[in-house]
Amino acid sequence: MMASSPKVAIVASGQTRMEPGRADAQHIDLIAEAIRVAFLGVPLSMRDVDFVIDAGSDVLDGRSISNCGFLGVMGAHHKEESRVEEDGLWAVWYAWQKVLAGHADVGLVVGYGKPSEASIHDFYASQSEPFYQRPLGLNHLVAAGLQASQYLHRWRLDEAALARVAAVDWANAAANPRVVVEEAPSIADIAGSGPVSPPLRELMLSRPVDGAAVVVLASERVARKLSAEPIWIRGMWAAMDEHSLGAREPGSFPACAAAASRAYALSALGDPNSVDLVEVSAHSAAGELMVLEALGLSEPGAGARVIDAASGPAINPSGGALPADPVMATGLVRLTEAHLQAMREAGTNQVNRDVRSAIVHATGGLGMQNHCVAVIGR
Amino acid sequence: MPYDVAIVGTGQTEHARRRTDVDQAGLAREAALRALADAELSMADVDSVVVASGPVLFAAVNQPEKWLTDALGARMKPVVRVTSGGGTGLAGAAFAFQQVASGIAEKVLVVAYDKLSEGALQYSISTLYDPFWGREFAVGIMGFSAAYWRARMDELGHTEEAAARVSVKNHANAFDNPYAHMKKAVTIEEVLASPPLAWPIKLLDVPPISDGACAIVLARGDLAPKVCSRPAWIRAISYYAEAENGAGRSLLQSEPLQLAARRTYRLAGITNPRRQFDVVELQEPYSYFELSYYEGLGLCAPGGAARLIESGATERDGDIPVNPSGGCMGANPIGAVGLIRLAEAALQVTGKAGAHQIEGAHRALVQSGGGWANLRGVAVVCA
Numbered sequence: 001m002m003a004s005s006p007k008v009a010i011v012a013s014g015q016t017r018m019e020p021g022r023a024d025a026q027h028i029d030l031i032a033e034a035i036r037v038a039f040l041g042v043p044l045s046m047r048d049v050d051f052v053i054d055a056g057s058d059v060l061d062g063r064s065i066s067n068c069g070f071l072g073v074m075g076a077h078h079k080e081e082s083r084v085e086e087d088g089l090w091a092v093w094y095a096w097q098k099v100l101a102g103h104a105d106v107g108l109v110v111g112y113g114k115p116s117e118a119s120i121h122d123f124y125a126s127q128s129e130p131f132y133q134r135p136l137g138l139n140h141l142v143a144a145g146l147q148a149s150q151y152l153h154r155w156r157l158d159e160a161a162l163a164r165v166a167a168v169d170w171a172n173a174a175a176n177p178r179v180v181v182e183e184a185p186s187i188a189d190i191a192g193s194g195p196v197s198p199p200l201r202e203l204m205l206s207r208p209v210d211g212a213a214v215v216v217l218a219s220e221r222v223a224r225k226l227s228a229e230p231i232w233i234r235g236m237w238a239a240m241d242e243h244s245l246g247a248r249e250p251g252s253f254p255a256c257a258a259a260a261s262r263a264y265a266l267s268a269l270g271d272p273n274s275v276d277l278v279e280v281s282a283h284s285a286a287g288e289l290m291v292l293e294a295l296g297l298s299e300p301g302a303g304a305r306v307i308d309a310a311s312g313p314a315i316n317p318s319g320g321a322l323p324a325d326p327v328m329a330t331g332l333v334r335l336t337e338a339h340l341q342a343m344r345e346a347g348t349n350q351v352n353r354d355v356r357s358a359i360v361h362a363t364g365g366l367g368m369q370n371h372c373v374a375v376i377g378r
Numbered sequence: 379m380p381y382d383v384a385i386v387g388t389g390q391t392e393h394a395r396r397r398t399d400v401d402q403a404g405l406a407r408e409a410a411l412r413a414l415a416d417a418e419l420s421m422a423d424v425d426s427v428v429v430a431s432g433p434v435l436f437a438a439v440n441q442p443e444k445w446l447t448d449a450l451g452a453r454m455k456p457v458v459r460v461t462s463g464g465g466t467g468l469a470g471a472a473f474a475f476q477q478v479a480s481g482i483a484e485k486v487l488v489v490a491y492d493k494l495s496e497g498a499l500q501y502s503i504s505t506l507y508d509p510f511w512g513r514e515f516a517v518g519i520m521g522f523s524a525a526y527w528r529a530r531m532d533e534l535g536h537t538e539e540a541a542a543r544v545s546v547k548n549h550a551n552a553f554d555n556p557y558a559h560m561k562k563a564v565t566i567e568e569v570l571a572s573p574p575l576a577w578p579i580k581l582l583d584v585p586p587i588s589d590g591a592c593a594i595v596l597a598r599g600d601l602a603p604k605v606c607s608r609p610a611w612i613r614a615i616s617y618y619a620e621a622e623n624g625a626g627r628s629l630l631q632s633e634p635l636q637l638a639a640r641r642t643y644r645l646a647g648i649t650n651p652r653r654q655f656d657v658v659e660l661q662e663p664y665s666y667f668e669l670s671y672y673e674g675l676g677l678c679a680p681g682g683a684a685r686l687i688e689s690g691a692t693e694r695d696g697d698i699p700v701n702p703s704g705g706c707m708g709a710n711p712i713g714a715v716g717l718i719r720l721a722e723a724a725l726q727v728t729g730k731a732g733a734h735q736i737e738g739a740h741r742a743l744v745q746s747g748g749g750w751a752n753l754r755g756v757a758v759v760c761a
Contacts, residue, residue: 052619058461059440064433064505065463068749072621078637081619081753082469085434085441085461093458094473101380101479126440131401238456240447247448258454266482365444370457 008099009223009230010376011106013336014038015213018324019180021116022210027061028073030212031112035075038214042226046075049216050104053095054081055088055111057328059126060118074110087111087281088213088332089362089372093236095217105219111329112212120208120327127366129243140283143245143367144205145197148286152199154251155301159199162285163191165307166204166322169288173319176337176349180209181323204285204322211326213333229378231342234357235266238372245367251301253287256294256361256371264296267375269357272296275375277341277351277358278313279334281321287368288320291361295373313359314351317341331362331372338376380479382599384609385759387417388721390557393590393709396495402442403449405591406491409714410450413487413593417605421451424595425483429459430470430490432713432748435502437493450489462617463748464663466490467592467716468755472615474596484598485605491591492713499587506750508622519663522750524576527666529629531578533681534673538578540684541666542569545582547693547700548662548707554733557718558708560586569665583665590711592718610724610759614645617755627752635674635747635754643676646758651676651743657726657736658692658700659719660745662707668700671745675756694736702726702734716746720757727761 014037016022016030025033039045052074058066067074067083074081084091088111095107115123124140152158167187174184185193185203193203223230239262241248241255264272272278272295280295282288289303292315297306307315318337321330338358340346357377364370389412391397391405400408406429414420427450429443439445443459450457462469467490477483500518507516516522530536546566552558564582572581602609618634618641620627627633639651648654658677662668669683677698678686686692692700701707703722706715723742725731731739740761747754 057440058433058435062505062509064435064502065461065749068463068506068622068752069508071619071752076619077621078633079619080617080641082473082617083461084473085459090458093456094476097476097480097482100482101476103380103476103479123440126434126438127444129403129445130439238458239454240444240452240457242448242453243445244448255454259456365441369444369447 007220008096008233009218010215010233010339011218011223011226011230012038012042012044012216013214013339015178015333015336016211017178017180018209018211018326020207020209027112027114028070030114030210031070031073031110034212034214038216044216048106049075049108050106051080051098052076052108052110053084053091055084055086055091055328057085059123060113060115060327062118075108086370087362087364088329089335089374090238092215092332092335093238093372096233096236099217099219105222107217109215109217111332113326113328114210115208115327116210124366138245140366141197141205144284144287145200147367148200148284150250151286151290161304162204163187165288165304166190166285168307169316169320169322172317172349173323176318177347179319179324200284206283206321206325207323209324209326211329213329213336215335231339231376231378234375234377235263236374237262237266240370243369253290253294253368253371256291259371259373260295263373263375269375272359273312275313275357275359276353276355277338278315279318279338279358280316280361281331281334281363283368285322288322295359295361317349317351334360334362335374381481383475383478383612384597384599384602385594385612385724386597386602386606386609387413387419387595388724389413389416389593390718390721391591393557393559393588393711395559395586395588397589402437402439402493403446405493405589406446406489407449409491409591409593410487410489413595417595419595419605424455424485424487426456426477426486427452428470428474428486428488429457430466430713430717431461432463432466432492433461433502435505436497436499438497462753464712465661465716465746465748465753465755466713467718468720468746468757469617471594471717471720472617472755475612475615478596478598484601486596487593488596488717489591489593490714490717492711493589494587494711495589520576520579523664524579526629526751527578530670533630535681535684536666536669537684538570539566540669540687541583542566543687544662544665544668545569545707548705551694551702551734552704552708555703555708558704559588560708579664585706585710588709588711590709590714592714592721594717594721608728610727610761613758613760614642615757616642620752631680632670632674632751632754634752635671638754638756639675642756642758648758652698654741655698655743656739656741657702658698658743659703659722660701660705661715661719661747662705675743675745699736702736716755719744719746723759727759
């Protein structure tokens with residue numbers, strides 16, 4: 001395996017505001033908005049982009065090979081382009097490798113989701129194995145509820161732990177200028193919100209929003225021209241758990257741990273708690289705690305302590321995925337948020353420390369079957 | 379410097395109009411097991427998996443790679459699906475190529491499949507078009523394809539007879555390919571007299587619709603000789619796009635194909651494709667596309683395709699055989715086709731193609747594409 005010397009940098013990033021139901025914008029407008037923001041303030045333009053990797057969903061878009069509808073706005077005309085049908089962080093994984101291999105200097109990664117124009121229920125239910133699992137009515141809400149129940153049972157926790165993590169996320173999101181939150185719910189609001197999939201309540205589940213995000217990756221040669229202190233992708237890896245929900249390990253995410261372990265090895269990161277910032281994705285409050293544990297930030301079952309810890313990395317200062325889940329771009333937004341923090345450009349939710357390194361996490365699939373972990377840093 | 383990348387194993391399923399004995403996962407597994415067996419490897423040796431398949435509407439399972447993971451034995455590995463229309467098999471290989479070339483993975487399994495008997499193909503394709511500005515006018519893929527051909531008839535001489543020769547050649551070649559399920563001898567007269575579907579496209583210009591899968595194992599260059607005595611080296615691979623509704627889009631030549639060929643040839647040191655390639659495997663969704671690709675790939679000058687097929691040069695005993703496997707006319711599981719072309723090229727340059735082997739084939743050209751004729755990929759494979 002190669003050494004962890006950084007060779008690929010994130011030289012620009014951009015995102016739309018994250019809002020449920022952007023009636024003012026079509027998919028193409030969301031993508032254009034994120035790209036425009038990304039190229040503000042960097043001496044790069046679409047002409048400098050060698051290739052485009054995009055992430056989106058035919059099912060959410062209601063359109064086959066839906067990338068074909070957006071090639072123009074993505075600047076992919078007469079360029080190398082590919083569609084990864086998974087969260088945008090996997091598209092970064094692809095683009096990272098392409099630049100790492102020396103086959104290109106500058107790559108644009110685009111992720112977008114407009115769940116307000118689709119049925120998020122159908123999006124997940126149609127992922128389920130069609131013969132034995134789908135007829136049971138399994139969807140992402142049921143899957144998240146079953147997992148949360150197993151989690152609480154296995155580690156002898158109660159619902160209060162879930163309300164607590166959701167409340168922190170919503171408060172962070174309310175401070176984030178890029179997430180539209182009318183009023184952050186309190187712990188009591190969350191604990192009293194409507195039951196959806198026991199033990200999960202409405203405000204413990206991720207809220208679908210419309211949005212897009214982009215990052216621009218560049219080779220070391222280009223990155224050093226643009227910045228004296230580029231932000232490198234130090235290592236990334238991904239891992240898929242098995243599909244059958246009943247066969248998965250209850251109360252933990254071994255696939256997330258597997259992805260983290262390889263990503264840390266590639267990044268020469270020994271102690272994950274030594275990074276300054278962590279941005280994770282999750283479909284539920286329980287899922288978020290399980291991710292924090294799988295990333296090695298706490299012992300199993302003790303993820304809630306990571307949220308409350310006085311020391312250690314800042315966790316989801318963006319608010320994470322519970323208040324804002326632009327499906328297919330959610331993990332990519334974690335990366336753009338981490339990049340903004342590292343550049344000290346986050347605005348009103350800028351953390352009060354120098355962000356020199358960060359762990360970024362994305363998930364996909366029913367019951368968070370798929371995980372991707374990236375380590376970035378100066 | 380990137381690592382060299384080799385194909386060390388290939389596998390194809392039994393392709394058929396309808397495979398009722400397996401589901402999608404079983405189909406993908408059949409190809410994966412055959413590729414692993416060919417490479418004498420197991421899933422424990424594989425670092426990463428790339429799945430490629432057509433639009434999910436083709437078979438009504440969203441993000442199907444997640445279901446396939448159990449059947450592929452890929453638990454705890456990266457499993458990523460690339461979808462790029464009809465050429466997605468080659469687009470998937472291009473992603474896997476980067477995983478190996480970058481050094482982040484040593485061995486990668488690519489599985490491409492479509493089970494077209496389980497979905498409504500032309501309905502699915504119709505959803506390609508813009509919901510507000512396209513679907514009112516366009517249905518399926520045949521209408522615009524017919525328009526392309528019609529334009530090329532006058533300007534480039536891509537006559538119905540010339541396209542019929544492609545159909546005759548590829549149908550005949552399929553007889554010697556054990557994986558081709560369409561074994562039907564056709565004559566030029568029969569093709570010309572077959573019922574028009576969207577004129578000038580006629581029934582026998584059109585390949586079958588198939589269930590099928592293909593898998594390959596890629597290995598890092600320094601490890602490949604340890605895995606297999608005769609690796610097939612991917613010298614270069616590219617996949618280009620052309621934006622929708624481009625006012626300047628040419629109906630005559632495929633610009634993304636020309637761009638992909640130019641870049642791939644440059645990386646692979648190809649300056650005279652007609653002379654340097656021993657065999658070509660390309661994806662002909664309709665017969666006439668093959669004529670267009672002769673020109674786009676530089677096997678002849680623009681306007682020279684009809685003469686090239688008439689000369690017999692692209693027959694199996696010609697100097698530049700094209701689709702000795704029978705191409706899509708033998709089997710057409712769309713999402714797998716691009717990878718099948720790549721696998722067939724690997725078989726040819728390693729002398730393992732059996733009854734349709736081109737003697738002494740050393741360097742092969744691969745083409746595949748999709749979308750509304752706007753996504754085009756090219757690869758060069760050498761012994």
